[in-house]
Amino acid sequence: MSNVLVYGEHAHGKIPKATSVALTAGKQLAALSGGQTILAVLGSGIGEVAQLAAGLGADKVVTIDGPAVEHAVADIMVEALKAAADATGSDTVVFAATTQGKDIAPRLAAALDASIASDITNVNDDGTLERPMWAGNVMATVELTADKKVVSVRTTAFDAAEPGGEAPVEALSGDVAAPDKAATFVGLEEITSDRPVLTEADRVVSGGRGVKSAENFKDVIEPLCDVLGAALGATRAVVDAGFVPNDLQVGQTGKVVAPTLYIAAGISGAIQHLAGMKDSKVICAINKDPEAPIFSVADYGLVADLFQAVPELTEKIKGIG
Numbered sequence: 001m002s003n004v005l006v007y008g009e010h011a012h013g014k015i016p017k018a019t020s021v022a023l024t025a026g027k028q029l030a031a032l033s034g035g036q037t038i039l040a041v042l043g044s045g046i047g048e049v050a051q052l053a054a055g056l057g058a059d060k061v062v063t064i065d066g067p068a069v070e071h072a073v074a075d076i077m078v079e080a081l082k083a084a085a086d087a088t089g090s091d092t093v094v095f096a097a098t099t100q101g102k103d104i105a106p107r108l109a110a111a112l113d114a115s116i117a118s119d120i121t122n123v124n125d126d127g128t129l130e131r132p133m134w135a136g137n138v139m140a141t142v143e144l145t146a147d148k149k150v151v152s153v154r155t156t157a158f159d160a161a162e163p164g165g166e167a168p169v170e171a172l173s174g175d176v177a178a179p180d181k182a183a184t185f186v187g188l189e190e191i192t193s194d195r196p197v198l199t200e201a202d203r204v205v206s207g208g209r210g211v212k213s214a215e216n217f218k219d220v221i222e223p224l225c226d227v228l229g230a231a232l233g234a235t236r237a238v239v240d241a242g243f244v245p246n247d248l249q250v251g252q253t254g255k256v257v258a259p260t261l262y263i264a265a266g267i268s269g270a271i272q273h274l275a276g277m278k279d280s281k282v283i284c285a286i287n288k289d290p291e292a293p294i295f296s297v298a299d300y301g302l303v304a305d306l307f308q309a310v311p312e313l314t315e316k317i318k319g320i321g
Contacts, residue, residue: 066174210266
């Protein structure tokens with residue numbers, strides 16, 4: 001019997017959907033090993049977050065509360081999670097494949113001398129794991145053979161765990177020592193928006209190189225986001241050009257999304273971008289090039305100039321409302 005520890009990511013007193021998704025995968029892994037699913041919540045002053053976590057459906061919640069883990073510095077979080085795994089008898093640690101998860105998981109695997117599978121999309125009945133390779137063109141079946149295992153979960157591949165019950169909450173020691181030469185927290189420059197979070201939005205409107213400028217994003221793409229109540233996304237080329245912040249990048253090296261509706265405006269459809277959005281339920285593409293690869297994955301395609309089509313679509317939707 002082996003317990004599974006799930007890293008409970010949280011921010012501003014809230015627990016994102018990504019944590020519930022990781023919990024689902026953790027439950028599946030725990031069921032195979034006959035152990036418990038334990039949710040680990042780390043931070044400073046996290047009493048209310050721990051109570052929220054207790055209702056997510058884990059068998060147990062453990063907390064590490066203290067100034068050392070206030071800012072989720074990866075070097076220190078590794079030490080804290082090692083202690084949490086030891087205290088709970090957990091041989092497997094599960095993360096959501098978010099920015100934080102991608103930062104901490106491989107470091108923890110190295111520290112534990114563990115096998116690691118990143119960005120998994122399925123847990124098989126025999127305990128093997130599936131994960132995409134080559135921008136999703138190949139699906140690998142992976143077996144982790146080490147005694148300790150670390151897994152990160154693609155947040156679009158599993159349903160969020162069904163909340164329920166009231167798991168017991170156990171406080172572990174918050175006295176976590178930073179390793180030698182550990183990184184230190186300097187500051188956080190956080191971008192805030194009234195729009196939905198990109199990875200959790202039901203609708204996403206993304207712009208590509210064809211949008212041409214930051215001003216056009218504000219004047220053409222963002223109004224469509226607002227009338228749809230959609231999140232704003234972008235391609236890597238747009239981010240590299242400085243048109244929008246990099247936390248809006250969708251693709252192989254950005255965020256992976258699977259909303260109900262994904263509108264791609266001025267996006268050619270490079271394989272790296274498709275890897276981040278091709279699981280969307282309905283894909284609408286607007287591009288003046290009829291040969292653009294984006295049309296190969298689109299449910300609806302419009303061959304048109306986005307500077308005419310997007311404002312017209314925005315006005316039509318306003319008229320419906």
